[in-house]
Amino acid sequence: MKTIIVGVGGVTNGGKSTLSQFLHQKIHNSCIIAQDTYFKDDFVVPVDSNGFKQYDTLDALHMEEMMKEVCSWKKDPHEFLRRRGLIAKDSSTDDELYVLIVEGFLIFNHRPLNEMFDMRYFLEIPYDVCKMRRSMRVYAPPDPPNYFDGYVWPMYLQNREEMERITSEIVFLDGLKPKDEVLAAVYEDIHKEIARLQVLSFTT
Numbered sequence: 001m002k003t004i005i006v007g008v009g010g011v012t013n014g015g016k017s018t019l020s021q022f023l024h025q026k027i028h029n030s031c032i033i034a035q036d037t038y039f040k041d042d043f044v045v046p047v048d049s050n051g052f053k054q055y056d057t058l059d060a061l062h063m064e065e066m067m068k069e070v071c072s073w074k075k076d077p078h079e080f081l082r083r084r085g086l087i088a089k090d091s092s093t094d095d096e097l098y099v100l101i102v103e104g105f106l107i108f109n110h111r112p113l114n115e116m117f118d119m120r121y122f123l124e125i126p127y128d129v130c131k132m133r134r135s136m137r138v139y140a141p142p143d144p145p146n147y148f149d150g151y152v153w154p155m156y157l158q159n160r161e162e163m164e165r166i167t168s169e170i171v172f173l174d175g176l177k178p179k180d181e182v183l184a185a186v187y188e189d190i191h192k193e194i195a196r197l198q199v200l201s202f203t204t
């Protein structure tokens with residue numbers, strides 16, 4: 001059995017979910033674990049000195065639970081897919097290949113998770129486009145006035161600096177390019193890696 005863990009990180013509204021869903025639809029035996037499903041309850045997230053809820057830090061996320069889920073996939077990907085209703089067969093063959101797509105805005109900042117990735121992608125878009133896309137999205141709870149300029153963007157710059165100190169093996173993607181172009185380029189890259197591993201499994 002072969003496995004590939006792909007990390008899809010990037011700035012808020014950079015296009016992570018769009019890319020991850022596309023990859024999942026195109027890649028056989030794949031599934032997604034999304035970091036934004038691990039946010040802690042609002043009442044336990046503290047506010048900073050400006051009164052902004054500190055959502056854009058690892059402390060706002062149940063990272064241990066997320067790690068458990070990734071490790072559970074790694075231990076038995078076939079069973080993981082079967083439990084999620086993503087696979088019908090009861091048994092797998094030895095030459096089967098499984099792909100896990102882990103997406104989220106702070107996936108490369110968490111060292112234990114970062115170490116698990118075989119491939120890393122990071123979507124970036126400039127400040128003005130990010131602000132515009134974010135203003136069109138409604139989070140739960142919704143962004144309060146000035147949240148983007150006063151908290152989200154400064155935290156992005158800080159988190160990104162930390163990420164670049166932790167890891168250098170990241171492919172940066174221009175999230176301004178047309179969706180089709182971004183999606184096709186990443187798919188082709190992963191497809192090459194899948195083909196390489198499949199050749200390896202026939203020759204070893």
Ligand SMILES: Nc1ncnc2c1ncn2[C@@H]1O[C@H](COP(=O)(O)OP(=O)(O)O)[C@@H](O)[C@H]1O
Nearest residue numbers: 012013014015016017018133175176177178179
């Ligand atoms: N390459 C792109 N060009 C233009 N709009 C995009 C592109 N990728 C994503 N979007 C749009 O940006 C918004 C945020 O995308 P999404 O994938 O939800 O971002 P994220 O998961 O990074 O927060 C959505 O409205 C999506 O349709």
Ligand SMILES: O=C(O)c1ccc[n+]([C@@H]2O[C@H](COP(=O)([O-])O)[C@@H](O)[C@H]2O)c1
Nearest residue numbers: 011012013036039055056105139140141
């Ligand atoms: O999903 C939630 O519960 C949630 C609650 C409050 C805020 N968020 C925001 O979600 C952002 C990360 O998700 P995303 O998809 O925009 O990359 C981050 O910037 C947070 O400020 C998300």
